[in-house]
Amino acid sequence: MIPNSETLGNALIEVLRANPAGLKSKQIDNIVANNLKITDEDLKIIRTGNRSEFSYRMAWERTHAKSKGKISRLPDGVWRIV
Numbered sequence: 777m778i779p780n781s782e783t784l785g786n787a788l789i790e791v792l793r794a795n796p797a798g799l800k801s802k803q804i805d806n807i808v809a810n811n812l813k814i815t816d817e818d819l820k821i822i823r824t825g826n827r828s829e830f831s832y833r834m835a836w837e838r839t840h841a842k843s844k845g846k847i848s849r850l851p852d853g854v855w856r857i858v
Contacts, residue, residue: 778818778830785837787812789857792847798856805834 779787787808792799799807809819814830823832838855841847849855 778814778821778833779812781833781837781840783812784808784833785841788834788837788841789846792855792857796857798850798854800853801835801838801855804838804855805831808834 778784788804791804791807791811808814809830819828819830821829823829838847838849842849845858847855848858
């Protein structure tokens with residue numbers, strides 16, 4: 777089961793705090809999935825097209841954290857804590 781929004785958001789912030797130079801979206805997703813022990817089966821759940829439910833929800837968590845001023849996205853696609 778994919779965790780709720782609060783759990784994903786907290787994990788996102790924790791990962792970026794541990795990596796102050798920043799990470800790309802896929803790197804963040806991989807670390808969060810590993811830290812939260814999300815199963816391969818859950819990671820394979822497709823939302824639409826080729827995009828997984830987990831990837832979709834993590835994208836929204838980054839968007840929410842950015843809108844709250846917690847993280848920023850650099851021009852090269854790297855996300856980092858503010």
